[in-house]
Amino acid sequence: MTTAREVLDRCVELDRFTADPPRLERVYLSREHASANAVTGRWMEQAGLRTWQDAAGNQCGRREGREPGLPALLVGSHLDTVPDAGSYDGMLGVVMAIAVAERLRDRELPFALEVIGFSDEEGTRFGKALLGSQAFAGVWEEDWWDLRDRDGMTLHQAFLDFGLDPRRVGETARAPGDLVGYLEAHIEQGPYLEAADRSLGYVTTIAGARRFRLSFVGEARHAGGTPYHRRRDALVGASEAIVLIERRARDSDCIATVGRIEVQPGAINVIPGRADISLDLRAATDAERDEMWASLLGEIETACAVRGLRLEVRETHHAPAMPCAPWLQEAVMAGIRSTGDDDPMGLWSRAGHDAMAVGLTTDVGMLFVRCHDGISHHPEEDVRELDVAAGLDALERAVLEVAATIGAAR
Incomplete structure (x- = not known):
């Protein structure tokens, strides 16, 4: 045996x-x-x-x-x-x-x-x-x-x-x-x-898991010459979303993880004009997961509007x-x-x-x-x-x- x-x-x-x-x-x-x-x-x-x-x-x-x-x-x-x-x-x-x-x-x-x-x-x-x-x-x-x-x-x-x-x-x-x-x-x-x-x-x-690519599109401009009230900083918008995602997940029974960030153009002295992040969202039931996604999406869209950013969303994986x-x-x-x-x-x-x-x-x-x-x-x-x-x-x-x-x- x-x-x-x-x-x-x-x-x-x-x-x-x-x-x-x-x-x-x-x-x-x-x-x-x-x-x-x-x-x-x-x-x-x-x-x-x-x-x-x-x-x-x-x-x-x-x-x-x-x-x-x-x-x-x-x-x-x-x-x-x-x-x-x-x-x-x-x-x-x-x-x-x-x-x-x-x-x-x-x-x-x-x-x-x-x-x-x-x-x-x-x-x-x-x-x-x-x-x-x-x-x-x-x-x-x-x-x-x-x-x-x-x-x-x-x-x-x-x-x-x-x-x-x-x-x-x-x-x-x-x-x-x-x-x-x-x-x-x-x-x-x-x-x-x-x-x-x-x-x-x-x-x-x-x-049940869903995965997304969230793209925050702003405007790349000179870091020294652009005053803050004129900035459309995509990375700051993405950062706000990441903090929001963790905070909301911690207060729920869902699991939400941002595992990847890509920034363009990626220069030290240039305001990021685009930031792409991944989102892995999981829950015990599809209803819990989907309710969390709908809530997150609404809050992220609101935050992007305040900063003058365009949000693009692509779902890359969906498993019940x-x-x-x-x-x-x-x-x-x-x-x-x-x-x-x-x-x-x-x-x-x-x-x-x-x-x-x-x-x-x-x-x-x-x-x-x-x-x-x-x-x-x-x-x-x-x-x-x-x-x-x-x-x-x-x-x-x-x-x-x-x-x-x-x-x-x-």
């Missing part, structure tokens, strides 16, 4: 497949992606799964249920990383899923059990997140083929170089009838479990919130209770996950594992062996709870 220590060792083994050693970076359709898939596939085979790489580059494994051809319970996460990543975001969930499949290899289930290592949750290479899981959910868009990486290579060409046929990407899609549900174990990527001294939590919903199915929340809670935690802690996920895309085709549930100080997307990302051990027991029990529910319904 695969232990928590072996799970952690396997995560470290995956660190070998990096494009930028000693920093961890493993992106979609790279040599490192192929190597990680190969090793993960071997672990799946050792757990008794039949393995394959699908038409979008996701690594898959399957064991039939009590009879061939039954719909599958899917368990997994992703194998790709951000630049300068930690060892556990995504990978821990894949390796835990394989370990649970190994634990249950002799258990007859009323469904097939599938494990998946999604190929591109982060969107690091082509700037489009969830490519692997969106292909799985059947929502691939033709204009994505023209996406380019930092070297100018298109997604279409990267498919060909990886040995995949772009014409066959639609074969990745799974129909709702193919699946009974999806379970994903993942590090929390936040401090709430640690603050509550809990090893595990269940996810209630995954944040994905609630976890109540029956799968119950299964995950039962798994947590089996570890001795009688009052499981529910959390809404501030971060996005492959479950957001998979939820377009089947019910989803998520198990969070405590991570040190909530650190993620950073080399100091860390988890404790005792928490992983509890997570393995809880995930195994959750699968059996799903089996009991499905068995009772048939």
Whole structure:
């Protein structure tokens, strides 16, 4: 039986497949992606799964249920990383899923059990997140083929170089009838479990996110010769908006982040004539998020009018919130209770996950594992062996709870 220590060792083994050693970076359709898939596939085979790489580059494994051809319970996460990543975001969930499949290899289930290592949750290479899981959910868009990486290579060409046929990407899609549900174990990527001294939590919903590019357009003029009452300083207007965004978010249940500022012309002695900022807006529900955006937009427009600035808004990303199915929340809670935690802690996920895309085709549930100080997307990302051990027991029990529910319904 695969232990928590072996799970952690396997995560470290995956660190070998990096494009930028000693920093961890493993992106979609790279040599490192192929190597990680190969090793993960071997672990799946050792757990008794039949393995394959699908038409979008996701690594898959399957064991039939009590009879061939039954719909599958899917368990997994992703194998790709951000630049300068930690060892556990995504990978821990894949390796835990394989370990649970190994634990249950002799258990007859009323469904097939599938494990998946999604190929591109982060969107690091082509700037489009969830490519692997969106292909799985059947929502691939033709204009994505023209996406380019930092070297100018298109997604279409990267498919060909990886040995995949772009014409066959639609074969990745799974129909709702193919699946009974999806379970994903993942590090929390936040401090709430640690603050509550809990090893595990269940996810209630995954944040709905919207991203914008806000452009503040004023007038570039000489910094020394232009009096203040004549200035239309775009950067000052953007700065006011940034402070407003943080203040409003702090007073709400929403999360709003400005992560990028670009200023033109960018000279020391020139009043900025244009400032562009990014805005990442998230909330547990789409209604909360959209209400916050409408309020922010109104206040920012008013502030721009006072300063004589023109505001241009472009939405660059829109993802609806994905609630976890109540029956799968119950299964995950039962798994947590089996570890001795009688009052499981529910959390809404501030971060996005492959479950957001998979939820377009089947019910989803998520198990969070405590991570040190909530650190993620950073080399100091860390988890404790005792928490992983509890997570393995809880995930195994959750699968059996799903089996009991499905068995009772048939």
